[in-house]
Amino acid sequence: MEQNCSYLDVMAAGLNSSDRYEIRCPVHGFIRLNDWEMAIISQSPFQRLRRIRQLAWTDYVYPGGMHTRFEHSLGVMHTATLLYDSIVSNSRGVLESEFAYDETGFKRYRQLVRMAALLHDVGHGPFSHAGEDLLPFNQGKNQPYRHEDYSAAIVRTHFRSAIEDHPACINTPLTADDVAALIEGTAGAKQGIFWRDIISGQMDADRMDYLLRDSHHIGVGYGKFDLHRLVSTVQAIPAASGRPPRLGISEGGWHAAEALVLARYFMFTQVYFHKTRVAYDIHLRGALRAILPGGKFPKPEGEELNEFLKWDDWRVLGRLSEGAGGEHGERLRTRNHFRRIHATNEVCTEEELAGLDRMRAELGTMLVAEESASKSWYKTGMTDIPIFSDARDRPIAPLSRYSSVIANMKSNNQVLLYVRPENVTAAKEAVGRALGTQ
Amino acid sequence: MSTDVNRLAVITWLAESASGLGRTALMKYCYFLQVVCGVPLGYRFSLYSYGPFDSDVLSDLDSAGSLGGVKSSVVYFSGGYGYRIEPGDRPDRVKRMGGTFIDAHQKELQWVVDEFKGWDASGLELASTLVYSDREAVRRGEQLGIGELSSRVRDLKPRFGIPQIQAYAEKLLSRDVLRSIR
Structure with missing residues (x-):
C-alpha cells in the first residue's frame, strides 16, 4: 500500500483530500482510499480476507486462480463508486426528487456505498462459497444463514469502533448498523436501501468485479466486458405508479449490458461450473464437514462469531x-477427484429429468455426488435489465427486447453426476443401461 | 423429490390460479407463502427498495417455462413495462412433478391468491415490505404500534405517506398477517 497520491491526482480525480492512499490493483489500476477506509482495512477481520481464496480450489483446473477476497473487496468498493458516481451524474434530478438528497446526502450515501461494498464479503468462510452449505440454520428466519448474515454481524461487532469512532464520522455520520443493514438487506437501511442494487443486484459491483478479476487471474477471456461503457450509461430510471426508481441503462449501453450477461454465462459454463472445479467443491465440503466441530460452522452470534472468524x-x-x-481430505491432498459420469443439457428437459431417475437407480451406491447448476452460488439466473431510450416517445423496455441473444437465453439447470474414479467403467455401463444404449 | 421441483409446481399453480399474474406478484406471493404461511419453498429473501426479493424465484420461473409449466411475455404500459405469466403447454405435468406438494399446501396457496388478488404491484411491494419489517421486529423481540411500523416502512419507501402505509398495515392486520403489533 502506498501513500503517494499527489495533490494534483486528488484534484484531478475529484477526490476528497483525505483520499490519499492508493493500492495497485491488477484489474482497475490504482484504487484510492481515505483514512477512514484505511482504518477499516487495517482491522484483523478484514486482513483475514487475504487468507480466503476467491475461487476455492479452482487452481486445480486453472492454476492462476489463487487470488483472494481481499483484492476483490477493494475492487468491489472501487466499482461500486464508479457506479454510484455515474448514477448520480446521470440521474441527479430523479434522486433529488425521490429522496430529497442535497450535497451532504449525496456525499453521505457515497461513503455508505463504499463501506458496504468494502465490507460485503468479510463474512465469508474458508474457500469462499464452496463451504457455504455448511453454515448453520437460522431458526428465526426459517432458512440457512447466508455469508451476508455473517458480514453484517461482523460489521456490527468488530468494525463498529472503526466506523463510528473515526473523526471522519463527525462530518459524514454513519453507523455500523447503517452499513450492516445495506449489506444484509434489512429495514434498518432506510432510504439507503435503494443503493443495495449496486452492492447485490443483477448489475452489481460484486459481479462486475469478480467476472473481470477471475478472468484476469485464471487467464481466460470469457468474463470480459466493457466496464466503463456500462458504468457510463447506468442510471436511476424514474418511478412509475407509486413504485421506487430502479436501476437501468441508457440505450447506448445495451450492447455492454448484453456483454455482461454473456460474460456471466461463459464464466459459469467454462469456469464456475467446470466439471472438475465442481468436484473439488464437493471434496472441500466433505473435508470441512469432517473437520468442523459438529460438521457446521459456528453461528454469527456472540462468542460463536469469534470462533467463526478463526476459520x-x-x-x-x-x-x-x-x-x-x-476421504475428501485425501482426495484434495492427492488431486484424485470424483469423476463426472453424466451431464444433462444446460437446459434440462422433463425427459432428461426422468432419465436421471433411471440413472440414479442403475448407479445405486456408485453415485456419490450430484450437483445442480440451479443451486450453484454462481448460477446465471434470469436477467432482464431495463433500457431507457433517449427518444421521449419510446417506452422503457427490457434488454431482451433489444437483444435477441438475451431474449433466447434460458436459466441453466444442468445436473452433473459423480462417481469414484475406480467405479468409472462400471458406472458408464450403468448410465448406458439407463439411457437404453446398452 | 427436491425442493426445486416443488417450487416449479407452485409457480405453475400460481400461473393457473392467479389471473393477471406478473413478476412482482409472483415474487410477493412466494414471499407470503414462505413467510406468512410457512410453506417450505427454501427461498432466501432479502430486502430491496421494491420489497423482499430472491432472484431464485425468477430462475425458477424460467425453468418452469422451459418445462412447459408457464409462459411469460412482456407487456407495455404508459411509462414502463411488465410481464404477464400464464399457464404453458404442460402445466399439469409440471405440477405432477411436485408430487403431493401442491395438495399438501392447497389451503395456503388458495389463501394467498384469494387475499391478494387485485392488488397492484405497488401495493404488493408495500405490503410485503410491511411484513418484512414486521418479521424483523418479531425476531428482535419488539412489539410495535401500527404507527411505529408504518414509520419504519416510510423510511424505506419515502414515496408513500404515513396514512397510506397505515391503511395497508390495517388491511394486513385484518388478515391476521402482522405479528409485531401489540
Missing part, C-alpha cells in the same frame, strides 16, 4: 496437511 484457508490447509478431512 480461514490457512487453518483448513493446516488440518488437511495433518491428514484430517477423511
Whole structure:
C-alpha cells in the first residue's frame, strides 16, 4: 500500500483530500482510499480476507486462480463508486426528487456505498462459497444463514469502533448498523436501501468485479466486458405508479449490458461450473464437514462469531496437511477427484429429468455426488435489465427486447453426476443401461 | 423429490390460479407463502427498495417455462413495462412433478391468491415490505404500534405517506398477517 497520491491526482480525480492512499490493483489500476477506509482495512477481520481464496480450489483446473477476497473487496468498493458516481451524474434530478438528497446526502450515501461494498464479503468462510452449505440454520428466519448474515454481524461487532469512532464520522455520520443493514438487506437501511442494487443486484459491483478479476487471474477471456461503457450509461430510471426508481441503462449501453450477461454465462459454463472445479467443491465440503466441530460452522452470534472468524484457508490447509478431512481430505491432498459420469443439457428437459431417475437407480451406491447448476452460488439466473431510450416517445423496455441473444437465453439447470474414479467403467455401463444404449 | 421441483409446481399453480399474474406478484406471493404461511419453498429473501426479493424465484420461473409449466411475455404500459405469466403447454405435468406438494399446501396457496388478488404491484411491494419489517421486529423481540411500523416502512419507501402505509398495515392486520403489533 502506498501513500503517494499527489495533490494534483486528488484534484484531478475529484477526490476528497483525505483520499490519499492508493493500492495497485491488477484489474482497475490504482484504487484510492481515505483514512477512514484505511482504518477499516487495517482491522484483523478484514486482513483475514487475504487468507480466503476467491475461487476455492479452482487452481486445480486453472492454476492462476489463487487470488483472494481481499483484492476483490477493494475492487468491489472501487466499482461500486464508479457506479454510484455515474448514477448520480446521470440521474441527479430523479434522486433529488425521490429522496430529497442535497450535497451532504449525496456525499453521505457515497461513503455508505463504499463501506458496504468494502465490507460485503468479510463474512465469508474458508474457500469462499464452496463451504457455504455448511453454515448453520437460522431458526428465526426459517432458512440457512447466508455469508451476508455473517458480514453484517461482523460489521456490527468488530468494525463498529472503526466506523463510528473515526473523526471522519463527525462530518459524514454513519453507523455500523447503517452499513450492516445495506449489506444484509434489512429495514434498518432506510432510504439507503435503494443503493443495495449496486452492492447485490443483477448489475452489481460484486459481479462486475469478480467476472473481470477471475478472468484476469485464471487467464481466460470469457468474463470480459466493457466496464466503463456500462458504468457510463447506468442510471436511476424514474418511478412509475407509486413504485421506487430502479436501476437501468441508457440505450447506448445495451450492447455492454448484453456483454455482461454473456460474460456471466461463459464464466459459469467454462469456469464456475467446470466439471472438475465442481468436484473439488464437493471434496472441500466433505473435508470441512469432517473437520468442523459438529460438521457446521459456528453461528454469527456472540462468542460463536469469534470462533467463526478463526476459520480461514490457512487453518483448513493446516488440518488437511495433518491428514484430517477423511476421504475428501485425501482426495484434495492427492488431486484424485470424483469423476463426472453424466451431464444433462444446460437446459434440462422433463425427459432428461426422468432419465436421471433411471440413472440414479442403475448407479445405486456408485453415485456419490450430484450437483445442480440451479443451486450453484454462481448460477446465471434470469436477467432482464431495463433500457431507457433517449427518444421521449419510446417506452422503457427490457434488454431482451433489444437483444435477441438475451431474449433466447434460458436459466441453466444442468445436473452433473459423480462417481469414484475406480467405479468409472462400471458406472458408464450403468448410465448406458439407463439411457437404453446398452 | 427436491425442493426445486416443488417450487416449479407452485409457480405453475400460481400461473393457473392467479389471473393477471406478473413478476412482482409472483415474487410477493412466494414471499407470503414462505413467510406468512410457512410453506417450505427454501427461498432466501432479502430486502430491496421494491420489497423482499430472491432472484431464485425468477430462475425458477424460467425453468418452469422451459418445462412447459408457464409462459411469460412482456407487456407495455404508459411509462414502463411488465410481464404477464400464464399457464404453458404442460402445466399439469409440471405440477405432477411436485408430487403431493401442491395438495399438501392447497389451503395456503388458495389463501394467498384469494387475499391478494387485485392488488397492484405497488401495493404488493408495500405490503410485503410491511411484513418484512414486521418479521424483523418479531425476531428482535419488539412489539410495535401500527404507527411505529408504518414509520419504519416510510423510511424505506419515502414515496408513500404515513396514512397510506397505515391503511395497508390495517388491511394486513385484518388478515391476521402482522405479528409485531401489540
